[in-house]
Amino acid sequence: MLSILGMIGYATLSFLTIITLQWLYELVRLWHIPSSLSLPLIGQLYHPHAPMVMKFLSGMRRKHGKIFSFWPGNTPMVVVMEPKCVRQILTDTKTFVKGSDYSNKFAIVFGEGLVTSNGTKHRQDRSCLAKYFVRSGVENYLGYMVETTQDMIETTLRPVDGSTIDLQEFFHMLALRVFGYFSAGHDYKNDPEAQWINHTVSKGSSIIGEHIVLGLPVWSFIPRIKQLKKDVQKMHAHIEKLIKRRLSDRAAGKPENDDPMKGMLDANLSRKEMYEQFTTLLSAGHDTTAFFGCYMAYMLAQHPEVQQKVKDEVKEVLGGRTDITPEDTKKMTYTANVMKEVLRLYTVIPFVNRTTVTDVKLRDNGLSLPKGTTALVPLCLMNRDGDVWENPNEFNPDRFADLKISDNSAKHGYLPFGYGSRTCIGNTLAMVEGNVMFALLMQKVTFTKIPDFKPKISAGISLVSTNGIRVGVTFDKE
Numbered sequence: 001m002l003s004i005l006g007m008i009g010y011a012t013l014s015f016l017t018i019i020t021l022q023w024l025y026e027l028v029r030l031w032h033i034p035s036s037l038s039l040p041l042i043g044q045l046y047h048p049h050a051p052m053v054m055k056f057l058s059g060m061r062r063k064h065g066k067i068f069s070f071w072p073g074n075t076p077m078v079v080v081m082e083p084k085c086v087r088q089i090l091t092d093t094k095t096f097v098k099g100s101d102y103s104n105k106f107a108i109v110f111g112e113g114l115v116t117s118n119g120t121k122h123r124q125d126r127s128c129l130a131k132y133f134v135r136s137g138v139e140n141y142l143g144y145m146v147e148t149t150q151d152m153i154e155t156t157l158r159p160v161d162g163s164t165i166d167l168q169e170f171f172h173m174l175a176l177r178v179f180g181y182f183s184a185g186h187d188y189k190n191d192p193e194a195q196w197i198n199h200t201v202s203k204g205s206s207i208i209g210e211h212i213v214l215g216l217p218v219w220s221f222i223p224r225i226k227q228l229k230k231d232v233q234k235m236h237a238h239i240e241k242l243i244k245r246r247l248s249d250r251a252a253g254k255p256e257n258d259d260p261m262k263g264m265l266d267a268n269l270s271r272k273e274m275y276e277q278f279t280t281l282l283s284a285g286h287d288t289t290a291f292f293g294c295y296m297a298y299m300l301a302q303h304p305e306v307q308q309k310v311k312d313e314v315k316e317v318l319g320g321r322t323d324i325t326p327e328d329t330k331k332m333t334y335t336a337n338v339m340k341e342v343l344r345l346y347t348v349i350p351f352v353n354r355t356t357v358t359d360v361k362l363r364d365n366g367l368s369l370p371k372g373t374t375a376l377v378p379l380c381l382m383n384r385d386g387d388v389w390e391n392p393n394e395f396n397p398d399r400f401a402d403l404k405i406s407d408n409s410a411k412h413g414y415l416p417f418g419y420g421s422r423t424c425i426g427n428t429l430a431m432v433e434g435n436v437m438f439a440l441l442m443q444k445v446t447f448t449k450i451p452d453f454k455p456k457i458s459a460g461i462s463l464v465s466t467n468g469i470r471v472g473v474t475f476d477k478e
């Protein structure tokens with residue numbers, strides 16, 4: 001008995017010694033970077049605000065400036081929100097790579113696809129898929145986007161005319177249908193697996209996000225990780241069905257869309273590569289686009305004067321037409337500015353990170369980051385930085401008319417879709433889709449504010465609302 005207790009005591013002591021030495025090592029390595037007190041094992045998690053990462057990091061920014069270390073446990077990250085340094089981090093892809101958060105944590109869901117791969121594999125993946133995501137490629141799907149949005153408005157919103165709705169399901173289904181047709185010629189309208197996919201992709205994203213942001217392990221015996229791995233297998237089986245259908249259509253000589261499915265088959269990707277690439281595109285593009293739609297509708301409901309201006313613009317450009325053309329989308333500049341302002345305040349991908357493969361100096365301020373440091377770029381905080389944005393928390397789409405910023409602005413640190421060679425491949429798809437969805441919605445529907453509703457925002461991989469996005473829906477008189 002005594003010897004068992006002795007062994008437990010010895011193991012505990014050894015564990016605590018290793019943890020403390022590791023903590024000391026990290027503390028010395030990053031001594032030159034400003035920060036608040038951290039403790040062995042728990043880092044800064046003793047702080048009551050630490051689990052609310054955005055709030056905690058904004059407090060740290062006020063105290064320590066735009067570069068500081070953040071300890072979500074025993075291993076610190078260096079938070080960098082100085083636009084010039086962020087540019088260096090996101091463009092010098094030889095020094096700043098996607099590290100173990102991507103290869104161990106993201107990879108549980110994404111495998112080795114476009115989001116997680118590095119170097120040559122990433123370049124090959126990107127060149128296989130990029131041509132489908134350019135503006136002209138996306139515009140081939142305007143007709144489908146219009147048809148699907150109209151169908152969803154009539155089937156999902158019309159029945160709740162005059163009452164309230166949580167818009168998550170509406171935008172998740174719409175985003176899934178557009179994604180399915182765009183990437184694989186598949187319409188999810190009557191697919192019995194659609195609900196499961198919507199739910200699983202969202203759940204997977206929030207679990208992995210939590211494990212990354214709070215530095216939690218992803219051991220296979222943890223029940224939620226075990227379940228996630230089973231869900232990924234089910235997703236691969238679903239993708240196999242889509243591939244089989246395409247192959248049998250090909251064998252029957254049916255015409256085929258020039259889409260990512262075709263690109264992957266023509267490039268002779270293995271089945272495993274195709275499963276991982278499709279899961280990657282779906283996981284990266286689905287929750288993001290759906291929540292973008294939710295936040296846009298929510299902000300229009302809070303700001304009736306902005307909503308009216310969008311309605312006026314849509315009327316001016318389209319009249320009563322619904323056949324939206326590429327030229328129409330270019331003319332809806334106020335709507336585009338509203339979308340940009342929504343992405344500024346609700347930065348759907350709130351954080352990105354990179355790991356240094358060698359010691360490196362941040363060119364703009366001379367601070368050095370040792371090899372193996374994770375640099376965390378809080379896109380969400382940069383978008384509300386008072387040094388860059390006047391009245392940063394105010395919803396003011398007109399600021400983009402004055403600034404003449406395109407979808408991204410490296411100078412302002414406004415990077416809702418990232419920056420450099422790893423910029424979001426789906427940014428044009430998301431913006432065109434957003435434009436079509438809201439042009440058609442604004443022709444028919446007015447969103448209204450629910451006085452006692454406020455979304456509870458939580459930052460994982462994407463920025464989600466844990467209590468949904470509720471608005472009132474009223475169909476306009478014809």
Ligand code: HEM
Binds near residue numbers: 353423
């Ligand atoms: C509003 C919607 C969206 C937002 C805010 C968004 C945001 C982002 C951001 C910030 C990144 C950069 C991540 C990093 O640097 O680590 C990214 C990458 C990526 N996004 Fe999106 N995204 C959206 C929609 C989409 C869509 C519709 C797709 C595809 C269907 C997509 C697919 C991807 C992929 C594959 C990457 C990785 C690109 C690479 O590393 O080469 N995203 N996204």
